[in-house]
Amino acid sequence: MSKQHITATVNGDPVEFLSEAGATLLDALRDELGLTGSKEGCGSGDCGACSVILDGRLVCSCLVLAAEAEGRRVETIEGMAEGGVLHPLQRKFIEHAALQCGFCTPGLLVAAKALLETNPDPSESETRYWLAGNLCRCTGYDKVIRAVMDAGAELRQARVA
């Protein structure tokens, strides 16, 4: 099988790449497009380190074939900061020290962004359930949850102002 030619939109930009039929979207992002923010933790959809938003839905990019991205819209961690300005979630993760090694952080940030876009005012319990598919082996989850809740509050405030 020859490689497939895929065109998609990644973080708002049109992209083209060649992909083997068995390659995952995560492989394509990292190896073809050089977007190495999305991480491979488990490769089986358990850890969430490869989380991206595909046509508005949070998914594990390790469980999506690259060929499936044809004509679709992908948002990754690289699209989160605007220019040099960090997204409020990114700032709050730093303020709350919600990371240590950082391997799970891109996935957690993308998942948290999807949460706040779906539900701008989540309860702590809703936040914990939403992020249950993002595993962190360093910090525990309390700082992450606090950072996400705090970012949500700031985003709500910004909307009111």
Place this chain on the structure above:
Amino acid sequence: MSQLDFLAPTSAEEAARALAASGAEGRPLSGGTDLLVQLRSGRLKPGLIVDLKKIPGAIGIREEGGGFVIGAATPGAMLGEHPSLGRVWPGVVEAASLIGSTQIQGRASMAGNLCNASPAADSVPALIAARATCVIVGPSGRRTAPANEIAIGPGRTSLQPGEFVLEIHLPPRGRRAADAYLRSIPRTEMDIAVVGAGVSLALDADGVITEARVALGAVGPTVIVAEDAAAGLVGTRADDAAMASLDAAVRAVCRPITDKRGTADFRTKIAGVLARRVAGIAYARAKEQK
């Protein structure tokens, strides 16, 4: 993986032709949450993957003839978001919603859950309790089969080469009818059922059960339809005596294995308890469905 091909046809017939031509080498893809894991582990080495998601109707839920038609590749999250599906078939929606994380819910489908044929699949007992049927497309056309005829053993289905499930149909629901699903796992979520139970009930105006269906997951190689247990509920108001008989009748038909997730005795005991709880929830819901 050098011989792997990928196709994303825009009609069901085209998909069936491609799958049939590939013989045992072809695999349909909807959400991919099982298929990609199997691909990666090397357990599965297909020569062709046929993505069903570009077939019209493969993703989405439509109301038809008083019931619902759910496209094979409809992700779990869409079931929960639908304005009326969860009101009419709350048990089916809660079963599908239990599967995996937010990320998995963004992709995983009930048709995939059914065709992966895991004995512990969460949505399958609920679909079988609901008397769901499947529209199957194959090289010789379309046929319909009840959901309980798809899996024939762990990882094995009755689908013939080239066949795939295109739609799941949930029948129309009368008044005073409801379903429910519960599973037992040792944690709060993100786990595989040790036992699962789906119950669907219909009541008369006096609250007497007129129809019952009980389906049990993870206590046999495929989902067990507990017919005697269901028959015992009919004519009762799900009172304590009826629930005790349900418990015993459910335990009588369980034939689970012992593994690291639970012993056969434990699973059997839990199946009775779960069936009682699920029947209680379905009964309370049915009374509210005026």
